Amino acid sequence: MTIGQVVPAAPSIVKAAWRMWRTRIGALIVLVLVAFALFGRFLAPFGENESLGLPNKANIEGSWLGTGKLGYDVWTRFLYGGRPILVQAVLSTVLALSLGTLVGLVAAYNRRRLDDFLMRAMDVILALPQIILVLVVIAMFGAKAWLVVLAVGLSTVPRIARVVRGAAVAVVERDFVASAEALGESRPRILVSEILPNVIAPLLVEANLRLTYAVGIIGGIGFLGFTSDPGAANWGLMINEHRGVLAAEQPWGTMLPVTAIALLTIATGLIADGVSRAAAGIDRGTAQA
Amino acid sequence: MSRVVSIQGLRIEVAGRDVDIVDEINLEISAGEILGLVGESGSGKTTVGLSLLGHARRGVKLALGEVRINETNMLTLPERDLREARGKMVSYVPQDPSVALNPALRIGKQIIEVLEFHDFGGSSAARQARVREVMEEVRLPSTREFLRRYPHQLSGGQQQRVGLAMAFANRPAVIVLDEPTTGLDVSTQAHVLATIRRLASEHGVAALYVTHDLAVVANLAHRIAVMYAGRVVEEGPTAEVFANPAHPYTRYLMAAAPDMTGDHQMVGLGGRAPAPGRRPIGCFFAERCELASDICRESFPKPVSVGVGRVARCVTPMAIPDRTRAVPVAASSKPRESDTVLRLQGVVVSYTGKQVVHDIEFGLQPGECLALVGESGSGKTTLSRSIGGLHHEWTGVMTLDGQSLSRSSRDRTMKQRLAIQYVFQNPYGSLNPRRTVGASIARPLMIAGADEKTADLKVGEMLEKVSLTADYAARYPDQLSGGERQRAAIARGLAASPRVLICDEVTSALDVLVQAAIVELLAELRGDLGLAMLFVTHNLPLVRSIADRVAVMAEGRIEELGTATEVIETPKQEYTRRLLSDTPQIGRSTA
Numbered sequence: 001m002t003i004g005q006v007v008p009a010a011p012s013i014v015k016a017a018w019r020m021w022r023t024r025i026g027a028l029i030v031l032v033l034v035a036f037a038l039f040g041r042f043l044a045p046f047g048e049n050e051s052l053g054l055p056n057k058a059n060i061e062g063s064w065l066g067t068g069k070l071g072y073d074v075w076t077r078f079l080y081g082g083r084p085i086l087v088q089a090v091l092s093t094v095l096a097l098s099l100g101t102l103v104g105l106v107a108a109y110n111r112r113r114l115d116d117f118l119m120r121a122m123d124v125i126l127a128l129p130q131i132i133l134v135l136v137v138i139a140m141f142g143a144k145a146w147l148v149v150l151a152v153g154l155s156t157v158p159r160i161a162r163v164v165r166g167a168a169v170a171v172v173e174r175d176f177v178a179s180a181e182a183l184g185e186s187r188p189r190i191l192v193s194e195i196l197p198n199v200i201a202p203l204l205v206e207a208n209l210r211l212t213y214a215v216g217i218i219g220g221i222g223f224l225g226f227t228s229d230p231g232a233a234n235w236g237l238m239i240n241e242h243r244g245v246l247a248a249e250q251p252w253g254t255m256l257p258v259t260a261i262a263l264l265t266i267a268t269g270l271i272a273d274g275v276s277r278a279a280a281g282i283d284r285g286t287a288q289a
Numbered sequence: 290m291s292r293v294v295s296i297q298g299l300r301i302e303v304a305g306r307d308v309d310i311v312d313e314i315n316l317e318i319s320a321g322e323i324l325g326l327v328g329e330s331g332s333g334k335t336t337v338g339l340s341l342l343g344h345a346r347r348g349v350k351l352a353l354g355e356v357r358i359n360e361t362n363m364l365t366l367p368e369r370d371l372r373e374a375r376g377k378m379v380s381y382v383p384q385d386p387s388v389a390l391n392p393a394l395r396i397g398k399q400i401i402e403v404l405e406f407h408d409f410g411g412s413s414a415a416r417q418a419r420v421r422e423v424m425e426e427v428r429l430p431s432t433r434e435f436l437r438r439y440p441h442q443l444s445g446g447q448q449q450r451v452g453l454a455m456a457f458a459n460r461p462a463v464i465v466l467d468e469p470t471t472g473l474d475v476s477t478q479a480h481v482l483a484t485i486r487r488l489a490s491e492h493g494v495a496a497l498y499v500t501h502d503l504a505v506v507a508n509l510a511h512r513i514a515v516m517y518a519g520r521v522v523e524e525g526p527t528a529e530v531f532a533n534p535a536h537p538y539t540r541y542l543m544a545a546a547p548d549m550t551g552d553h554q555m556v557g558l559g560g561r562a563p564a565p566g567r568r569p570i571g572c573f574f575a576e577r578c579e580l581a582s583d584i585c586r587e588s589f590p591k592p593v594s595v596g597v598g599r600v601a602r603c604v605t606p607m608a609i610p611d612r613t614r615a616v617p618v619a620a621s622s623k624p625r626e627s628d629t630v631l632r633l634q635g636v637v638v639s640y641t642g643k644q645v646v647h648d649i650e651f652g653l654q655p656g657e658c659l660a661l662v663g664e665s666g667s668g669k670t671t672l673s674r675s676i677g678g679l680h681h682e683w684t685g686v687m688t689l690d691g692q693s694l695s696r697s698s699r700d701r702t703m704k705q706r707l708a709i710q711y712v713f714q715n716p717y718g719s720l721n722p723r724r725t726v727g728a729s730i731a732r733p734l735m736i737a738g739a740d741e742k743t744a745d746l747k748v749g750e751m752l753e754k755v756s757l758t759a760d761y762a763a764r765y766p767d768q769l770s771g772g773e774r775q776r777a778a779i780a781r782g783l784a785a786s787p788r789v790l791i792c793d794e795v796t797s798a799l800d801v802l803v804q805a806a807i808v809e810l811l812a813e814l815r816g817d818l819g820l821a822m823l824f825v826t827h828n829l830p831l832v833r834s835i836a837d838r839v840a841v842m843a844e845g846r847i848e849e850l851g852t853a854t855e856v857i858e859t860p861k862q863e864y865t866r867r868l869l870s871d872t873p874q875i876g877r878s879t880a
Contacts (some may be wrong), residue, residue, distance in 0.1 A: 047457075175719035178679050179781070182698045183733055186707045197723035 015200050018277035023274030029267035033260060037082025043078040048233055054240070056250045061274035068253035069241045072233075078256045085222060085261070088149050089214040095153030096160055096214075097207050103157065104164025105191045105199075108172050119165065123156035130155045130218055135224070143226035150215055156210050163206040167199040201279030208272030212265045219261045235261055293462050293495035294318040294341065298354035300694075301336050301345065308566040310336055310349060311519040315592075318463070318495040323486070325506030325527065326499045327542070328516035329800040330771075331562060337516070338465045339498040340364070341379055343371045349837035353567060358463050377407045379463040381455040384471055386448035386689050389437075390440040396451050397436025400424075401457050402784045409747025423454045427484055438728035448475035450484065457488055464489070474664040474827070479871040487803055503546050503831070508529055512598070515539050518562040518573040518590070525599030531875055537610050539572050544613035545805035547830035549857055549874055553615035555834045557806025559756070563771050572603070581608040585664040618834055630655050630788050630821045631676070631709075636685035638668065638845075646672050646845040649685070653789065658815055658822040660832040660853070663842035665867075673791050673825045675713040689788070707737055710782035714794035716774035720766040726777045749778040755810060772803035776810065783814065790814075791823045796831070800834050829872050833857055841865050 016022045045064070046052065051071035058066035066073045107118040125133075130152075137151040171177065172195060180194050222236020230237075235257035238243075241251025299314035311333035318324045328334040331742050336349065343363035343498040345351050356363045358378055366374060375381075383389040389401060397420060404416040424431035427450040440448055449469055456464050466485065470478040486509055489496045500506055506513050507527060514524040514539065523536040541727055545555040560577040563569065569576070571586035578585070592600040595607065639648035646668040653659055658866045663669040674680040676687060678698025687694040689708060696702050710733075720729050728747045734744040737739035749759035755776040764775055773793060782790055792811065796804035812835060824836055832839050832853055839856040841849040841864065848864045860866045 058335070175713040175715060176721040179711065179713065180732070182677055182679055182709075182711050183707065183736055183785070184698055184703060185732070185736070193724075194721055198721070200723075221461055 006050050013204065013275065017271075017274040020274040020277060022270045023278075025152050026267040026270030026274065029263055030271065033082070033264050033267070034086060036079065036260070037086040038084065039116070040079030044073075044079045046073040046076040048072075048076065048080045049231060050076070056245045056248075056253070059250070065252040065256070066250050068250065074242075074256065075138075075253045077233040077238060077253075078235070078260070081235045081238050081257060082260065084145065084232070085215065085218050085235050086264075088145060088152070088218050089211060090096065092149045092151075092153035092218070093207065093211045093214050095149065096156035096210060097203075099154070100157045100160025101164050101196070101203065103161040104166075105168055105195055107161065107163045108168035108177055109187070109191055109195065111172075115165075118161070122161050125155060126158045126162075128155075130213075131220060134217060134221060135226070136220060138226045143221070143228055145186045145228045146222065148218060148226075148228075160203075160206055160210060163202055164199055168195050169196050171198045171219075178179070194196065201275075205272055205276040205279060208268055210276060212268040212272065215261060215264050215268070291320050292317055293320050295341070295357040296354070296499070297355060299337065299340060300349075300353035301333070301340060302350045302352040303565060304348050304350040305792070306566070308876065309352075309394070309519060310312050310565050311516075313582075314354070314521055316514055316521065318476065318497060320462070320493040320495055321490050322512065323489050323498055323510045325495040325510030326497055326516060327501065327503060327506055329501055329562065332398055332516040333362055333519040333787055334499045334501075335467055335518050338467055338497055339381075341463060341465050341497060342375050342381055344375075347756050375402055376461065377459045378461055378591075378686060379465065380461045381467045382456045382464065382469045384468045386452040386469075387440065387472075388444065388860050389452055390448060392440055395437050395439055395444070397433075400436075400455055400458055402453050407459050409459055415524050419458065419641060422459050424789065426457060426488060427451075427454045428480075429454065440629075444477075445473055446481060449473065449477075449481055452487070453481070453484060455493070457492070460492060461494065463495045463497070465497045465499070468501070470505065470716070471500075471502075475829070475873075476664070476871045478505075479873070482873070485509065491781065501871075502625075503531075503542055503801070504875050507875045508873050510589070515542070516599055518568060519565065519604070520573065520602065521601070522574065523599075523601040525596065525601075529596060529599060533607065534720075535595040535599065535606040536603045537578050537608065537613075540564035540610060540613040541577075542801060543875065545801045546617075546875055547805075547808075547828065547832075547870065548618075549830040549833050549869070551618040551833050551854070551857075552604075554618050555805040555808050555831075556612055556616075557804075557809045558612075558802040559806065561772075571688045579612060580605055580608050628655060629653065630690060631823075632686075632688045633676070634686040634688075636672070636675070636683060636687060636823035638671050638680065638683040640671060640680075640682065642682075644845070646675075646683075646762070649847060651840060651847070651850060653701070653821045653823065656815060656819040657838065658811075658824055658836045660824045660826060660834055660839045661842060662826055662839055662868075664827055666844075667842040668845040669825050669827075669842045670793055673711075673793055673823060676789075677791050678706070679711065707733060707785040708788045710780050710785050710787035710789070710794050711791045711793065712775075712778050712793065715798050717766075717798070718772055719778050720764050720774060720781075724765075725762060725766055726766060726769065730762070730777065730781045730784050733781060737785065740877065747784060748780075751784045752777070754783060754814070755780045770803075771799050772806060775799060775803075775807055777811070779807075779814075783818070789823065791825070792823045794827065795824075797826070806832075811835060828876065829857070829868060841868070 052063055052067050052073055053071050055067055055069055055071045063073050068074045068077060103118055107115040133155045134151045138147060140148055168250045177190060178196055180190050187245045219236040222234045223241065224239045227237050238257045239254050294317060295818060296316040297316055298621060300312040301310045302308060303310060305643045314337055326334045326337060339355050343366055370738050376616060383731055401416055401418050404419055409419060410416050420429040429450050470481050498506060498510055510527050512525060513527050513530055514521045516539050523539050534543060538713050541558050547555055560578055561572055570587055575581040575585040582677050590602045590604045592602050593606060595601045631650050631653040633651055636649040637644060649672060661669045661673065671680055675683045678701055681696045683696060689705055694705060698706055730748045730751055731744040733749050752759055752761050757773060757776050769777065796807050814820060836853045839853050843864050849856055856865060860869060
């Protein structure tokens with residue numbers, strides 16, 4: 001027989017998302033902020049806990065943006081304060097992602113009893129507001145970094161599990177899964193290599209969205225004063241420490257971390273939006289547009 | 290007869306690009322006449338059908354020409370008038386009634402709505418009367434109880450009749466039917482077709498019947514137009530076109546159609562129709578045509594008259610491509626009862642606790658093809674999935690080479706799992722879209738213990754066996770056409786070196802030419818590899834071309850089991866006779 005024309009493969013979801021400006025702008029902002037948060041401390045003009053004398057003064061000799069609480073340099077504290085939020089947010093999202101995906105896939109593949117049990121358990125967690133749940137845990141056991149990661153991560157699991165299950169339920173019914181079963185493929189293999197690749201698109205979107213929320217929540221508990229080391233710089237804590245002088249002589253101590261957190265959530269949101277549009281476009285076959 | 294529909298020089302483009310989907314379309318339909326518009330998927334037949342309603346799907350633009358209904362040009366009509374015209378002047382019956390009807394509204398209400406929109410009869414009482422009348426016209430009960438039903442409370446055939454009732458409610462001059470019987474069983478289809486025929490002639494409606502199925506229009510349409518890659522390549526009175534097709538494409542279509550009489554073997558055709566934007570300068574069919582010469586490749590042939598009321602766009606009209614000459618199907622032979630690969634004894638299958646397949650007994654010999662024929666709901670797929678280990682709710686005895694089979698594929702030995710391979714109906718669902726075709730075909734090999742290098746070699750070999758090339762291994766399913774996907778799915782089945790291949794409606798999602806090619810392929814493989822085949826289908830004519838023996842299933846029982854020749858030529862059961870008489874065939878009238 002003659003061979004038909006070669007149809008180009010549909011672009012991968014990441015490539016398709018990258019074609020959109022929203023994704024690129026989001027990625028650029030995230031990149032800059034991540035660089036600040038992770039490596040900013042090497043550019044800091046002063047030490048993290050080095051006092052320049054007078055607190056909350058905008059015009060201090062040698063200090064770019066003035067001093068904040070206890071006379072610390074605001075710019076230095078900002079450069080130091082991003083790391084804990086960012087690292088904890090990413091770790092908790094990764095934790096939630098792996099557990100949530102596992103729960104979602106298992107629930108979708110084993111309908112009936114196990115599905116019911118898992119998803120009702122998820123519903124119970126979902127019924128409690130996430131921020132309250134996290135605060136209760138931290139109030140009980142102290143604001144240790146690993147506990148924050150665990151609390152935020154675990155309370156995010158149900159949201160991811162629901163999304164993954166929803167997407168996977170339709171995939172489980174498709175014949176290629178039956179075909180793998182007929183060949184006697186193991187259950188884990190069917191979950192990981194047959195079903196998982198087909199739910200990647202919604203999963204990526206959800207992961208981005210959850211990262212955005214995690215940044216917000218972890219920033220929020222920092223603001224409330226729950227940090228593992230009250231002396232260390234932390235964007236959330238910084239906002240609280242300086243909000244009293246926001247309208248007075250020294251706005252930077254609040255403005256800087258607020259702007260950073262806002263930009264970070266907006267930027268991850270932009271990426272999430274790009275990915276979800278790309279996913280929808282690929283599924284509709286209009287990824288070229 | 291007065292001319293109602295006149296399409297002149299119609300060109301429909303991809304919006305925003307100068308690429309035509311269909312072009313140079315000229316068609317006319319008179320009152321009371323049914324024009325069959327035949328073509329494969331992607332040929333533009335539905336696009337032309339929708340243009341009669343002045344409608345273009347999203348991303349599609351009605352670019353040039355005119356579509357006149359009683360002197361009104363639908364293409365220049367303002368949106369307001371167009372809405373007024375739709376339903377009243379021209380109406381549409383879509384393919385799938387279960388999707389087209391609003392599931393939340395009672396059917397009586399849905400028909401009334403159509404009448405109210407056009408203010409039919411001027412009074413509510415007149416409209417109520419019309420609803421009852423139109424229900425009788427489509428042979429549905431017009432009782433209050435029935436009209437208060439919701440669509441899901443009706444059978445597929447009844448739903449499509451409601452669709453017809455809605456279309457005919459305002460007594461339109463023109464009706465466009467877009468494959469309205471595709472999802473229906475043959476007997477239901479026969480009744481719906483009879484209704485359409487009667488309504489069109491009784492009310493003098495001009496009908497455009499869009500379909501891929503030659504056999505359906507052969508018994509329904511007065512004239513047919515054959516479309517290929519966005520052009521009408523042949524048009525003429527149905528009887529004459531079928532008796533002596535002028536365009537080679539029509540001949541290939543006819544040669545590919547399954548034939549119940551066994552007078553001609555199905556003939557497939559490779560390649561695919563060029564997509565919009567990739568169409569050559571010359572005849573679009575030249576690439577696949579045996580008769581193509583250099584003239585064909587220079588320009589698309591102009592329409593030439595090939596008889597009274599007949600035109601064709603071919604430089605050598607009426608010429609017969611060699612491959613389309615009829616070769617009779619070999620008479621099916623009785624199998625030896627000696628060596629049985631697969632045997633079923635007293636098999637009873639249930640579905641969520643309800644028994645749906647009762648007491649099945651049959652054996653399958655090596656190299657034999659047994660067709661399992663039945664309408665939807667007959668239990669044929671449930672039974673075949675049980676054999677494949679995909680459905681676990683069954684009792685009785687199944688043996689493979691004398692060894693009994695467990696219910697679930699997981700409990701069977703690896704050898705047993707590989708020995709029975711299942712090819713699914715829908716090639717769009719049976720290959721993992723995120724994995725290359727090669728990786729999918731390699732799985733059974735890897736499971737059987739092959740290392741990656743051997744598997745790679747074997748994958749290439751398998752692809753060649755199903756008439757693809759080794760470089761298909763690197764492609765993803767969405768880069769393949771439906772026929773190519775089904776070939777790849779068959780290659781995956783073959784990779785396991787099976788003894789039994791279960792083919793579950795493997796051609797029902799494919800176009801006729803592709804279906805014929807797949808049937809040819811399966812017949813060839815069966816001969817070469819001595820495969821035993823269980824061919825599950827609802828398509829009786831197809832059975833004649835492929836099967837040695839036929840088991841006719843109805844309501845979970847095997848009604849009749851015999852050689853294909855016996856069952857089709859001298860059916861013993863009333864059910865089989867009815868099935869045979871309801872099946873549309875080219876060159877034979879039904880009903």
